[in-house]
Amino acid sequence: MPVHLGSVAGIRPGHExxxxxxxxxxxxxxxxxRGISSLKGFPAEAIVLSGGYEDDLDLGSVILYTGEGGNQEGRQVADQQLKGGNLALHLSFEQQTPVRVIRKVRQGPDFFFQYAGLYLVTSSAAQVGRSGHQIWQFRLELMDEPALPDTGVALVQEPAATYEPAPRQLALSSRVVRDTRLMRAVKELYDFSCQVCxxxxxxxxxxxxxxxHIRGxxxxxxxxxxxDNLLCLCPNHHITFDRGSWAVNDDGTLRGQPGRLTLAPAHEINPLHLHYHRRRIYQPHQAPTLF
Structure with missing residues (x-):
């Protein structure tokens, strides 16, 4: 199969x-x-986000993606080299070519794969990861995909029956499993006091x-x-935060209401989560229209 960069006909973001x-x-x-789809000497075509690397960070529209190599059961045990898929992603950065992103989505014990869309690699750098080994880490940002042309004919979403998913009839419910130890830890950092009021x-x-959770x-x-994705809040500030009434700036000041977030020395909040909340959840108040 020849190199294919960019969109695939008939597949839109959200396709499962x-x-x-x-x-x-x-x-x-x-x-x-393999996580990286590429051919030698060409930019990367696609990546799969499966949660297999400890230094990965998936914020939806922004992704920090760890390159391939040196990984054993989710832990980095050796240095990564700028070759193979890593070199392909570096070429994607240098040439600013689009990369298809497929996300592995877990639902309890089950999972499926979802096409997330086209991303651009906005940075490529070697750095020391959590386990002390050199990794290649790539920052990817979501692109706006062009709309499909209006031909007046209904488009079929599934391009081929060979991979069309069967209808789902599973009657089991699934929920996100939260780490209660982390939730208690953030409360204890603030002696069960709201970081806002x-x-x-x-x-x-x-x-x-x-x-x-800053990003749900x-x-x-x-x-x-x-x-780094948790805040300790009272019930009132929790519900208004989740519904986008207010947000937190990178410097700790609040947006949408006066004040500043109290921050314990041992609590480092990832600014990427704050950025995601401001961009995707926060809704600035609008003055009511007078008639």
Whole structure:
């Protein structure tokens, strides 16, 4: 199969596949196992986000993607080299060619694959990862895909019956499993006091506060369950934050209401999560229209 950069006819962002083989059959990715789809000497065609690298960070419209090599059961055990798929992604950065992104989405014990769209590699750099080994890390940002031309004829979303998913009839429900240890940890950092209003709610069983994810765990946000994605809030500020009434600037000041976020020395918030919330969740208040 020759190199194919860019969109695949008939496949739009959000298209789902039950198996990795269906992703390959659709022409989105040429390999069943490797994360980076490429041919020697050419920019990368596509990547699959599967959560297999500890230094990955998926913020939806912005992705920090760890290159291939030196990984064993999710942990980096050796340095990565600028070759193979890593070199292909570096060429994507140098030449600013689009990369197709396919995301592995987990739903409890089950998972499926979803086409996320076209991304541009906006940075390519070697750095030391969490395990102390050199990794190649690439920053990708979502592109706006052009709309399909209006031909007056209904377009079929599935390009071929060979990879069309069967109708889903599974009656099981699924939910995101939250790490309660992290949720308790962020509350204890602030002695169960809200980081916005300092409210500490006493109850017969102890003080009460809520752990709020800056970027939600479930669809459509797919945020990480990590301390740098958590805030300690009172119930009022939790619900208004989740619904976009206010947001946090990178310097800790609030947007949408006065004040500043209290921040404990041991609590480092990832600014990418704050940026995601401001861009995708926060809704600035509009003055009511007077008649």
């Amino acid at each position: 596949f039950l198996r990795r083989s269906e992703v390959k059959d659709a022409g989105l990715h040429r390999d069943l196992y 300092a409210a500490r709610l006493p109850t017969p069983t102890g003080a009460y506060a809520e752990a709020a 765990l479930g669809a459509p946000h797919h945020g990480p369950d990590r301390l």
